[in-house]
Amino acid sequence: MQAYASKQALIDEITKRARLFIDEFRSVDNLNKDSFVDEVDRTPSQMIAYQLGWMNLILSWEQDNKDGKEVITPTPDYKWNNLGGLYQHFYDQYADHSLDALIDRFERDVTKIIQLIESYQDNELFEQGGRQWATTTPSSWPIWKWLHINTVAPFKSFRAKIRKWKKLSGI
Template structure:
């Protein structure tokens, strides 16, 4: 796993990976956004919904923690052994949005997570046991690692998935 020397490096990597990921959706039509393809486990809309769900969760954990609310990760309704259920909730939450609206929300959530990083001091961001929510699992990861695992890492993974989805689209029309 990548580590970061400072906030700027983390922010730069998030911007880079978010841009590469979301730009893949510019040539997908509204009609196709909910289409499954062979060997790709999510639709384009679900791929963005997954990202939106995690971006929102991280920010809600931090907001609740700052307000003295005990955070249950990943969510009060879902345990770590039921992430599939959590993902289904993400898909339902964002299912009525157009692709353009999803892309716009993605940009807004990425900007919000970057603003969060900018206001956190280095100790909170890079040291373990600084936030209840980040220390709520046996891993006791620092906040930056939670952010990386739920932004940069899936942006890269899902960019591969959407490219595979698009390649399948091209092969179907040949």
């Protein structure tokens, strides 16, 4: 897994990968946002909903910690062995949004993630135990790793998915 030399390096990578990912959707017509194609497991709207869901989970975990609440990851309603149910929740949550609205929401939420990263001290971001929510799994990852796994990594893999979707759709 990629590591980061600094807070700014993480911010730069998230910014770059988010832009590359979301720009792929600008050529997709809203009428096709819910279209499946063979060989791609999600629709364009589901791909963005997945990203929104994870970013907002991180933001909610952070807010709950600030409010003195104990965070249960991924959520009290979904366990790590039921991520399919969680993903369906994400899809349902954003199902009625237009593609333009999803893109706008994605860009706003990336900004919130960047602001969150900027608020951390380096030791909080790069050392284990930076937040209670980051210690809720046996691996007890540092916050940067949670952020990478739920932003940069899927931005890259889902960019490949939307590109394949566009190719198979003739877009």
